[in-house]
Amino acid sequence: MRLIKKLSGILTVFSIFTSLSACTANPINNSYSVKEIKIGVTLYKQDDAFISTITKNIEDIAKEKESNSKYKITIDVVDAKGSSSNQSNQVDKFVSQNYDIICVNLVDRTAASMIIDKAKLANIPIVFFNREPVEEDMQRWNKLYYVGAQAEQSGEMQANIIVNAYKKDISSIDKNGDGKIQYVMIEGEPGHQDSSIRTEYCIKTITQNGIELEKLADDTANWQSAQASTKMTQWIKEFGDKIEVVFSNNDDMALGAINAINNANIIGNKPLVVGIDGIPKALEAVKNGSMIGTIINDSKAQAKAIFDISYTLATHGNMNSIEGLEKGKYIRTSHTEVTSDNVDLYLENK
Template sequence: MKLIKRLCGILTTTLIVNSLAACNVNVNVGNKNTYIKEIKIGVTLYKQDDVFVSTITKNLEEIAKEKENEGKYKIIINIVDAKGSLINQSNQVDKFVAQNYDVICVNMVDRTAASMIIDKAKSANIPVVFFNREPVEEDMERWNKLYYVGAQAEQSGELQAGIIMNAYEKDNRIVDKNGDGKIQYVMLEGEPGHQDALIRTEYCIKTLTQKGIELEKLADDTANWQNAQANTKMTQWIKNFGNKIEVVFCNNDDMALGAIQALENSGLTEKPLVVGIDGLPKALEAVKNGLMIGTIINDSKKQASAIFNIAYTLATNGDVNSVEGLEKGKYIKTPHTQVTSENVDLYLENKK
């Protein structure tokens, strides 16, 4: 009889534990809060070695950990690298769908191919938060559970132009080194077709010309956001144009740093001004050391926070329209900050 009671007790305990596990409830240990649910957020990146994109995901993981420490939800952030392959990214989304993820966050390999991802997610009724690479407007209208987090690309181009314009107005010889009344420049562009690359280039040049500053383009080419490619392009331009280059505009900081390396190895007597976008720590150091005239901070923390806030709200059945900064029910675009030698110390301190 005692044996039967013991077996019944074991069976009852097993059933209770299994029931708790099925409901995603953790047993309370000491004074720690229990998790009442497990949230799964899948993140697929076009390339994990993109410096700015990897910064966003690091911030995303930190934000999720802080939220999890509140003790209400167990939060799983699964970040995978598509390595520039749309096929890889499609397969990764398939896995997230098969494993019943609550939300899928996508940094598209090809922003024009978002419909494939959207159809997969819509069939499974899993919301999608796109980031950094904005799908075309027609795709964003395909479903009411699609969101996008990025930055105000027009503003970044305008602010980048502003750095050169301010230097020109302060002392035009700083920029117009040959004194011919116009600025000879080269432009290192991001990936072809990326909305930020197109917009940053357009608004940078347009802003300067609208202010009456005459420009002469010596060369422009894509370096796909990559340091090494920018170094190679810049090395060739130095051979072609030498001291004629007065300004090097770069769609991002990693390319700007690649250009600087080429300039440092060139032996040029008159080095051009280099300006970037993103506010990477190494770029801020370059501004501090006088190797760059300035950069534009593209706030990765704010973007990571926006991605998480949307995903968390959706996963917990909250009101997504209550998420701060959401526009048109699906867009969050963060502002930029201009950085030069005059204020770089403030931002270097914040990066520590």
């Protein structure tokens, strides 16, 4: 009898242990097998329309990926508000909280070394985006990556919009009939690689097409609409309707220029305005005719590249599987020209 009770007790204990083991292994209750991926994102300025679009796309891509994987994915986006000191502190926070990946939209692209050293010491890879560190800094470590756009292409395409309009109807641009285009150039932030490249290739492409240019003025507006509006207001007072084309390194500044033009109540002979980025407000401006065109800077493709690199690194995946990765660390996305001829297509998908 004692033996039977003893065996019964042993069987009961074994049954409980087996049940607990089964519960743990049950895929319905998989909380023990879920790993969290933490991705920290620090932005130079969150109120930059294009940058905020990239981060929104990253968050959307992460949510979709999370629903189809065994990982919980946390995207922590913080705003450096144009301060390198803020950005340095934000990176410290990501390091101290053991984030898997740090994505950095640099405040100052020439001062990346301190951030790189912090991440390297903690062995946390960095994905830089939109603001490319200098080549010397990118070679400091083998866990540094950069995602951006083909800046030369955007400048060339911006020029093509004006070249094509000029060839189609010279009088629509050369309004004073002097055989050349009088223009102003609104440039982005000094030191930003895309700003200088967009300016250079835009002007170079137009002159290579045999069109003579006369620069009336150029100045920086730091990617900001309000600053561009102020600059444009000054130029209108100085040059009046002599300005035939306004080239802008991005759409926010182009929209600021349009605001100044509208406030000046210029009747007829309004300058043609062309931007870059393809943000929704710019597409609407192309549709209503206040902009002759813009260049879509593919924020979705850049967001996908940033996320793909981050996810692959965090899950120890094969980096060679990442589409478009050049030299083991660079991805540069392409652009698309938008004018009144095709803007409806992109407005539908904005």
